[in-house]
Amino acid sequence: MKAVNLVALTLAAVLLVSWMSVAFYPSIRDFIDANPFWNGLRDFDSRFGAESIDDLNEVTGRTEGDVLVVIPYLPYQPHELDIVADFVTGGGTLLLMDDYGYGNQVLERLGLDMSFDGAPLLDPYLCYRNQWLPLATDIADGLRESGVQQLTMDRATGLHVSGPYEVLARSSDTSYLDRDASGSWDNDEPEGPFAVAVRARSGRGEVIAVSDPSILINSMVNRGDNSLFLEQVILSDRQNPRIYVDTSHLPKAPLDRAKQAWQVARQRMGAPYAQILLVGAVLAIAWMPFRSKGGKIERKR
Numbered sequence: 001m002k003a004v005n006l007v008a009l010t011l012a013a014v015l016l017v018s019w020m021s022v023a024f025y026p027s028i029r030d031f032i033d034a035n036p037f038w039n040g041l042r043d044f045d046s047r048f049g050a051e052s053i054d055d056l057n058e059v060t061g062r063t064e065g066d067v068l069v070v071i072p073y074l075p076y077q078p079h080e081l082d083i084v085a086d087f088v089t090g091g092g093t094l095l096l097m098d099d100y101g102y103g104n105q106v107l108e109r110l111g112l113d114m115s116f117d118g119a120p121l122l123d124p125y126l127c128y129r130n131q132w133l134p135l136a137t138d139i140a141d142g143l144r145e146s147g148v149q150q151l152t153m154d155r156a157t158g159l160h161v162s163g164p165y166e167v168l169a170r171s172s173d174t175s176y177l178d179r180d181a182s183g184s185w186d187n188d189e190p191e192g193p194f195a196v197a198v199r200a201r202s203g204r205g206e207v208i209a210v211s212d213p214s215i216l217i218n219s220m221v222n223r224g225d226n227s228l229f230l231e232q233v234i235l236s237d238r239q240n241p242r243i244y245v246d247t248s249h250l251p252k253a254p255l256d257r258a259k260q261a262w263q264v265a266r267q268r269m270g271a272p273y274a275q276i277l278l279v280g281a282v283l284a285i286a287w288m289p290f291r292s293k294g295g296k297i298e299r300k301r
Contacts, residue, residue, distance in 0.1 A: 031071050031213065031250050038219035041245065047227065048234060050243040056083045059244055063090035063205070067234050067243045070094065071213045072102040074249040081109040089203025093241075095234065097213035099157040102249070107209065110202050113163035114195075116211055121156045121194060122183070123175035128152050128223065131183075135224065136196050138170035146232050151196065152224035156212030158194030168197035168208070168233070199233070208233050 029035060033045045033052040044050060050069065053059065059068055060083060068087055076084075084106055088094045096103050103116045123134035136151040151169050158177055161167065175192030176185045185191070196211045215226040234243065 029251070031217065032247065033245065036218070039217050041216055041218070043218045044216045044221050044230075045245065047221070048230070048243050050245050052245045052247050054248050056080050056246060056248060059083065059087050059092070063087050063092040065091065065093075065238050065241050067093045067095060067238075067241050069097065069216075069243065069245045070103075070106065070249065071097045071216075071246070072106060072249045073100075073251060075102045076105050076109075076249065080248075081105060085109050085202075088205040088207060091204040093205055093234070093238075094202075094207045096207055096209045097216060098209075099155065099212055099214075103209070107207075110207060112165075112200050112202065112207060112209075114159055114161040114165065114198060114200070114209060116209075117158045117160060117177055117194075119157060119177040119179045120181065121153070121158050121171060121175055121192075121196070121211070122178050122185075123172055123192070124185075125174040126172040134171055134175055136169040136171050138172070138193060140166065140168045143168060143229065143232055146228070146236075148225045148229045148232060150224045151212075151215060151229055152220065152226055153196065153212040154214035154217075154220055156196060156214070158190075158192075159196060159198055159209060159211050161195050161198055163200065165198050165200040167195045168199055169229075170195055197229075197233075 030039045031041055033041045033050070036042045041050075041052075045052065059066070063086070066087075068084070070084070084094065088110060094106075096106055098104075098116050100118055101116075107114060107116075120132070121134055122131040124131040126135045126137065127133050128135060132155055134153050134156060136153065137149065139148050139150065156171075158171065158175075170193040173192050175194060177190045177194070178185075179189050180186060194211075198209045200207045200209070214220050215223075215230070221227050221230070235241070
């Protein structure tokens, strides 16, 4: 029985430590709302009241005036592209943030004549600290009148625009696309300026394509006028929109998936004290072998 008790105690301890790690240890993955560190979205979510979703089906039927933020680092399935397209054409605003991901899948599905280049956009002269942090100071008049003077980017790319769309921001003429990843400009590499933020109408909604999702993260959202830019394109002319951040197309660590499962479990359990009941149940199970042993001793007497 001692071995059984030891196994039960060990199992209970493992379950308790695992639960505490999932519930309280913060995520460290890029663009995750539960990540309070430099690369998370906690500040953005808090400022704009954004809600993270892990299934695009959650925006079905929620279109008019709502905003969907997508950072497509994983490929889309055809039915997912249909959901996004229905969201936009039904009157929603899609904030498409991409640099080296699958944003072109979304643009193609929506039939928009623009694309993300995918090569790093560098600027050795007009930059924040180094050429990997280029500044975009060519801002559309409407945004400039609202106080947006520049965007501070981090490892961005450029947008190629063919359609009659509104370019909201451009990089400088000293920027270039580092196609060979050498960190220096070569004669065959495209030179700026490049569009880095573009607005396009689609059905009753609109698409705002931005070639740098990093302007959302905790360490960048308050750099330059990034936050004011986001406020203007997300909140302007909208009355209390619901803002969703799609996390289903972001790479996740096991901890992030466990956190999502725990969050779903908490919602289903309802009241906060249900967590205490869960811990109590685990401890009760661990204590059962001791109770059983005590009962046998009483019968022997």
